[in-house]
Structures are given as structure tokens and as C-alpha cells.
Amino acid sequence: MIICRKGEISIMTKVSDPIRINRTVVKNRITFAPTVKFDYAGPDGKVTQKHIEHYKERAEHNCGLICVEATAVTPDGRFGPNHLGLWEDQQIDGHRVIVENGHKNNTVMLIQLNHTGIVSNPECGPSIGPSEVETRQGARSRAMTVEEIHRMQDHYAAAALRAREAGYDGIQLHGCHGYLINQFLNETTNLRTDEYGGSAENRARFAAEIIRGIRKSCGEDFIISVRTVGADPDLKSAIAVAEEYVKAGCDYLQVSHGYGASDPTLAIGGVPFGLICSLGVHFHEHFAGRVPVSCVNGIFEPSTVRYLIENDLTDTVDLARAILADPAFPEAVLSDSPYVRCFECQRCQYGPFTQHKCPAELKRRKA
Numbered sequence: 397m398i399i400c401r402k403g404e405i406s407i408m409t410k411v412s413d414p415i416r417i418n419r420t421v422v423k424n425r426i427t428f429a430p431t432v433k434f435d436y437a438g439p440d441g442k443v444t445q446k447h448i449e450h451y452k453e454r455a456e457h458n459c460g461l462i463c464v465e466a467t468a469v470t471p472d473g474r475f476g477p478n479h480l481g482l483w484e485d486q487q488i489d490g491h492r493v494i495v496e497n498g499h500k501n502n503t504v505m506l507i508q509l510n511h512t513g514i515v516s517n518p519e520c521g522p523s524i525g526p527s528e529v530e531t532r533q534g535a536r537s538r539a540m541t542v543e544e545i546h547r548m549q550d551h552y553a554a555a556a557l558r559a560r561e562a563g564y565d566g567i568q569l570h571g572c573h574g575y576l577i578n579q580f581l582n583e584t585t586n587l588r589t590d591e592y593g594g595s596a597e598n599r600a601r602f603a604a605e606i607i608r609g610i611r612k613s614c615g616e617d618f619i620i621s622v623r624t625v626g627a628d629p630d631l632k633s634a635i636a637v638a639e640e641y642v643k644a645g646c647d648y649l650q651v652s653h654g655y656g657a658s659d660p661t662l663a664i665g666g667v668p669f670g671l672i673c674s675l676g677v678h679f680h681e682h683f684a685g686r687v688p689v690s691c692v693n694g695i696f697e698p699s700t701v702r703y704l705i706e707n708d709l710t711d712t713v714d715l716a717r718a719i720l721a722d723p724a725f726p727e728a729v730l731s732d733s734p735y736v737r738c739f740e741c742q743r744c745q746y747g748p749f750t751q752h753k754c755p756a757e758l759k760r761r762k763a
């Protein structure tokens with residue numbers, strides 16, 4: 397089918413169309429967003445059989461790309477004592493199995509690398525970040541020295557190298573949702589006056605230098621994605637930061653949210669998706685063709701995935717809860733097969749605090 401966009405004639409993209417990211421071809425436009433399985437890892441941070449089955453099941457249902465959940469680059473940067481890690485070589489083996497299962501299904505495999513920074517769990521380590529600010533627990537974080545910043549960047553690069561060793565096609569830096577990289581961007585958590593604070597270029601420097609380090613150690617073919625803020629505090633500054641990432645060698649921008657947006661230009665309406673997803677749409681418009689862009693949030697209907705791709709609003713669609721609720725959701729998008737819709741109950745997010753079961757999963761198991 398031929399459609400017009402901005403006066404140009406183009407062929408309509410379909411969800412089933414492949415896309416190239418760096419030098420790797422992703423078989424379709426559906427990606428599984430990183431989602432922590434809070435109670436799966438033990439204190440050693442190693443992959444467990446539960447992780448292996450969880451990701452295998454999702455790869456078997458035609459996900460183009462899977463990004464394995466937030467994985468700590470140092471033990472003190474964990475969400476809690478039971479959190480996946482890649483801070484030492486002994487943690488590599490379990491990841492090999494996850495990756496092999498993905499590759500058997502021709503699914504591109506990334507892993508998200510993270511440090512919690514200021515919001516580190518006190519059971520795991522001290523609260524450190526770009527500046528001394530009040531923490532969630534009412535204590536004060538400690539500002540990192542420049543030497544500590546460089547050491548932390550090396551931890552990210554070392555974890556990326558372990559990811560490559562495990563066979564991953566690339567990594568995703570967790571650059572949003574209020575964790576360390578996001579803390580360098582945000583003006584309430586980064587009060588620095590040195591080269592890591594102030595302008596967008598300086599605030600982006602922490603992650604941009606990590607990207608350069610990973611490129612150097614992991615090679616040209618290795619995918620480096622950043623899950624970045626779509627507006628923190630506004631779209632313009634988020635795009636300026638992302639430009640720095642692209643300049644440093646980022647191959648893929650997966651857009652989510654930061655601390656919070658205060659950008660009146662972002663009001664939306666009349667489209668079948670919400671504000672956070674629209675940030676990815678804005679990024680896609682801005683970066684058109686230079687680097688693939690993904691959007692996320694609140695997408696539960698196969699028709700919305702098709703709408704976003706077929707109207708050239710994004711390059712890939714990242715799905716978290718839809719695929720948690722039913723691993724077969726990608727097939728429902730691609731071929732209209734039946735699926736169990738996410739109940740939007742948020743119970744999956746409260747994993748560490750409650751004994752819960754996903755009602756969609758229960759429904760699937762009963763059927």
C-alpha cells in the first residue's frame with residue numbers, strides 16, 4: 397500500500413517488516429521491554445531456571461527483540477538483595493542459556509544495565525549519585541567524586557563485556573525512571589558545577605562516556621541502546637541529551653519517562669496512545685532515519701501496535717505488561733490470534749512486597 401507522509405510517497409511499514417539496528421536485523425517491530433522479575437534471582441545475582449523459562453517462553457512467541465531486565469553493574473547498585481547482576485564473571489553462564497534460547501527463535505537479545513545510584517537499597521549499599529541530595533529514606537546521598545564517576549563508567553563497560561561474552565547482541569543502558577544515568581540528567585539530583593553538570597551536554601556526559609567505553613571494548617557490531625527520558629523536564633532538553641548519546645555511538649533510542657515532565661507542549665489527544673508513548677513518537681519524528689526509535693507505555697491492544705507502525709510513528713513498539721500477561725501477544729499482533737489481555741492491575745510491579753499472581757497468567761493456565 398502507498399501512503400503519503402509529509403508530501404512524500406512511501407511504502408507502508410508493517411509490524412512484520414524487519415528492521416536493522418546497527419548491523420543486526422530484527423525480524424519484526426515487536427520488542428519485549430525490560431521487566432524485573434523481583435523474586436527470581438538470589439543474593440548471588442545469578443540467573444535462575446525461572447529466568448530461563450520466563451525469557452524462553454517469550455522468545456518462542458515471535459518477539460523480534462527481547463531486552464532482559466535491569467541488571468546491576470555493581471552489587472551496591474541493586475534494587476534489593478534479590479536482583480540480577482553482571483558484576484562478576486561467575487554470573488555469565490546463566491545468561492548464555494537465556495541468549496541461546498532467544499537466538500534459537502531468531503530473537504535479538506539485549507540486556508539492560510543499571511545502577512540505582514541515589515535510590516540504592518540500603519541493604520545493598522550506600523546512596524551515591526551526582527550530588528548530595530535528600531534520599532527517599534530522608535537521608536542524604538553522597539556526591540560521587542570524578543574518580544568514582546570514572547570507576548562507575550568502567551563497571552558499566554565491564555558488565556557490557558560480560559554481556560557480549562554471554563552472547564548478547566547488545567546492551568541497553570537504563571537511562572530513565574530515576575536511576576543513576578537519569579539522576580545525572582535531572583536538575584534536582586544533579587547540582588554539579590563541573591563537566592558532569594550544567595548544560596545538556598555535560599549532564600549527558602556520564603552516559604555518553606559509558607557509550608564510548610562500551611563501543612571501544614565491545615566492538616562496532618555490538619548494539620548499544622539507551623532507554624532514555626522522553627522529557628525531563630521537557631522534550632527539548634531530553635532530545636538534546638539523546639543527541640549526545642547518538643554522537644557517542646548509541647544505535648537505538650528506546651524512549652520512556654524520567655522524573656516527570658513539565659512541558660505544556662506535550663498535551664495530546666485524539667490518538668490511541670498516551671503521553672509517555674507520545675514522547676517516543678516525538679523522538680521518532682526528530683531522529684527520523686538517523687537512529688531507530690522505540691516507544692512504550694500503556695499499549696495493550698494489537699491494533700495500537702499496528703497503528704503506531706503503519707502510520708510511521710515509531711520504528712519498534714516496546715511492550716512490557718502486554719507480554720508479561722501473555723507471551724503470545726506478539727502473535728496476536730502479527731496474525732490476529734487469541735490472547736489474554738493484561739488486566740492493568742499493576743500487581744506485577746508489587747512483586748517484592750506482596751504475594752501475588754498475575755490474573756492474566758492465571759486465566760491462561762486455566763484455559
Ligand SMILES: Cc1cc2nc3c(=O)[nH]c(=O)nc-3n(C[C@H](O)[C@H](O)[C@H](O)COP(=O)(O)O)c2cc1C
Nearest residue numbers: 429430431432465466693694695715716717744745
Ligand atoms: C513488573 C515490571 C518490572 C519492570 N522492570 C523494569 C526494568 O527492569 N527496567 C525498565 O527500564 N523498566 C521496567 N519496567 C517498566 C516497563 O519496562 C515499561 O516501561 C512500563 O511497564 C510501561 O510499559 P507497559 O505499559 O507496556 O507495561 C517494569 C515494569 C513492570 C510492570
